[in-house]
Amino acid sequence: MIVLCVRGFVIAQLLYVIQALNSPYQIYDMVQQDICKMRRFPLLDSFLSQTDSILLANPERGAIFRQSWNSSSFKRYSDCKFYIQAPPRMGLYVTVANVQLRKNTRGNCIDSIVVKKSNEKKYEFCDDKEDDEPRVFSDDLGRMRITVNLDSTLPLPTLEDTLEVQLIVTVKGRCNLEGYVPCEDDEDDSCISKNFFGDGIINCPECADENGCLIDSVQTPVVNPSNIFLSALVSLFATAIVCGGCLWCLCKHRRCIDNCNSNSSGTGRSNRDSMVAVDQLHVDLHPPVIPSNEATPSAPPEENKDLPPSYESLFPIGSISR
Structure with a gap:
């Protein structure tokens, strides 16, 4: 069994x-895979940041970068910085699937994500939507830098609050490749693998791969x-x-x-031996009684000692006849 x-x-x-x-996706937990370093010293943290690019060698396989911090864990880690690199002559799409970071009362970001494209343009934000559509960034040269900035000096409002980040990275290329479908009709190099279409995860601008932006890609299990x-x-x-x-x-x-x-059998045998020994001792203490018919008295009974002699002994029969 x-x-x-x-x-x-x-x-x-x-x-x-x-x-x-x-x-179709490679999962990167940013803390577990050492993308987010432990917080030590500000100067040292900048040197220990991720500098090697994460290469998406297989264009038919995307990547999901995700992390969640609670009220105590986000204080232990420094800013998360990493580079994403597409294969040669291919580009990238980065979709902000889920971001739950803090804002102040004026609507300014306390925590933020900064996306830097290969043309040195930067985009900073702390939510996942822009004009009611998911944020999707495109880079034709296929190299982008992602930085997650967390303000560790300001605690979360409650112990139950969390900070969350989830980014979807997809390799794009020219539409003359077999098995590739365009994300944007007016772009010749906006095609991604057909495996990403209809999988519940948004990869294209304006959600072209999912027939609309009404789906919630955050709830998609990976x-x-x-x-x-x-x-x-x-x-x-x-x-x-x-x-x-x-x-x-x-x-x-x-x-x-x-x-x-x-042990039980040995105890039983010892008990039986003890009982036999007791029986033998009982027999020795009470010897057997000899039956009366086998007795041989050595002297006449005491009741016959004082009786007179018999008649036959006093007058024999032969002496009377003479």
């Missing part, structure tokens, strides 16, 4: 890994394939430990039962 459970678990994990590897294989191995190892522990407990319990049975 345990072997069947382990086999079923392994098969489920393998199917999960295969499904994750076939996902699978993180970057860590799923390691998670599967850890789960399998944990299952093996649990199964081994169960088998060890069963063996130990069985051994304990055998010992208890042997």
